[in-house]
Amino acid sequence: MDLTQDEIIEKLDSGEIRIFEIEKYTKTANEAADIRRKYIEIKTGTQLKHISKYSIDMTDTAKKNIENPIGTIQIPVGVVGPIVIDNNEENIETYVPMATTEGALLASVNRGCSVIRRSNGCNVSILSNQMTRAPVLKTKSVHDANKLKKWIEDNFDKIKEVAQSTTNHGKLLKIDPIAIVGRFVYPRFVYETGDSMGMNMVTIATQKALDLIEKENNIHIIALSGNFCVDKKASAVNLIEGRGKSVVAEVIVPKEVVERVLKTTTDAIVEVNYAKNLVGSAIAGSYGYNAHYANMVAAIFLATGQDPAHVVEGSLGITSAENDNGDLYFSVTLPDLPVATVGGGTRLETAVESLNLLNAKGSNKVNRYASIVAGIVLAGELSLVGALAAGHLARAHEELGR
Ligand SMILES: CC(C)(COP(=O)([O-])OP(=O)([O-])OC[C@H]1O[C@@H](n2cnc3c(N)ncnc32)[C@H](O)[C@@H]1OP(=O)([O-])[O-])[C@@H](O)C(=O)NCCC(=O)NCCSC(=O)C[C@@](C)(O)CC(=O)[O-]
């Protein structure tokens, strides 16, 4: 049906068309977004003139990345670097785009990159690549719960075949742990998901596996996600078992570089790390034994189209600092970094540009991408802990952040 913009707005107002149905009446998805925004401007008496300006094509975006689009937001994006990394697969040297509203953050990460360059680069090791989904199933008794656990263990090959029938790239590695609470059973499905972050992939595959488990056992599926996955929440199980990419980065900073660029000493940094990141986090009951992984993870995630809700997982991890014969040994361990170079938001035009800048777009690039994130977390963590040791934090934010 061909309708004018005004006619569509009238029908939205009368309730004849719902706001998520506008695409049915326009030639392009961008046109639909414009009409929806105009309608919202009228209803709320506001002007959305900045949200209205964008260059991305909404056609795919409105189908795959968002519902009810009205435009885009703009977050300043800058670059840091180059960061120099040896990840045992390749030597990486690249500038890195980061999007944030926090003044002083990029200056700090840039300083960390400078320190790392002057220390002949950092090492990054990828420990594992595993995305998880853990449903909650209800049995009739504790005996049945235990029986179900055994059935899942005994029938792993059959479950794997069914789950993997939904994907070319996903591989079911294990179903472990299988937790039992009363008569509830929580099998944690662990998949390798290639270059994708994998949450859609493992959700679809696990549903198919559950269909089989339900058919062959007398159970009730309470929920496809039983919160033992653990998706988008801080948790001990992710810290211990890992989720997404588990990555470690390290650098040995010569004593002279600590003193000249970070304006402090190795011992002062080791003491800040011990008292703040380790003991301070322990008294807080925190899972983030670090100063600010979330800052670097969030800024790179926004620039490169990762799911921003996964910052909560990327914020988990432990920083270590040691005096190595006067030099500084410094490392960051990120056990829970859900990242992708295909799928999800990585297809958005701005994300494509940022991933191309990193030479980390598409298949066989996710290790490179995860290594860059870990290297940048190392840079930012080193600079902030250095600034705290030197007593420069407040001054830096006075000068650059307000
Ligand atoms: C601000 C600095 C870097 C100054 O640091 P500085 O040592 O006085 O700077 P400098 O002028 O001597 O330059 C040293 C290097 O810093 C970089 N640099 C220096 N200035 C700039 C700039 N304008 N733009 C880009 N890069 C800059 C640059 O890389 C340069 O190296 P070079 O290129 O010459 O080899 C330092 O004081 C610093 O890093 N402070 C820490 C700030 C920080 O990390 N903020 C993070 C956010 S805090 C927060 O959100 C979390 C928190 C703190 O609440 C968490 C917690 O509880 O711990």
Ligand SMILES: NC(=O)C1=CN([C@@H]2O[C@H](COP(=O)(O)OP(=O)(O)OC[C@H]3O[C@@H](n4cnc5c(N)ncnc54)[C@H](OP(=O)(O)O)[C@@H]3O)[C@@H](O)[C@H]2O)C=CC1
């Ligand atoms: N469903 C949920 O519960 C949740 C979903 N999300 C959302 O999920 C999305 C991410 O899910 P995800 O599954 O990663 O993305 P997609 O749903 O985009 O799936 C990835 C796609 O890429 C294909 N593919 C092509 N090349 C590769 C490769 N080299 N490696 C891996 N896959 C490849 C896969 O094919 P094939 O399938 O044939 O292997 C698959 O079709 C994000 O938008 C996120 O926000 C987030 C949290 C929860």
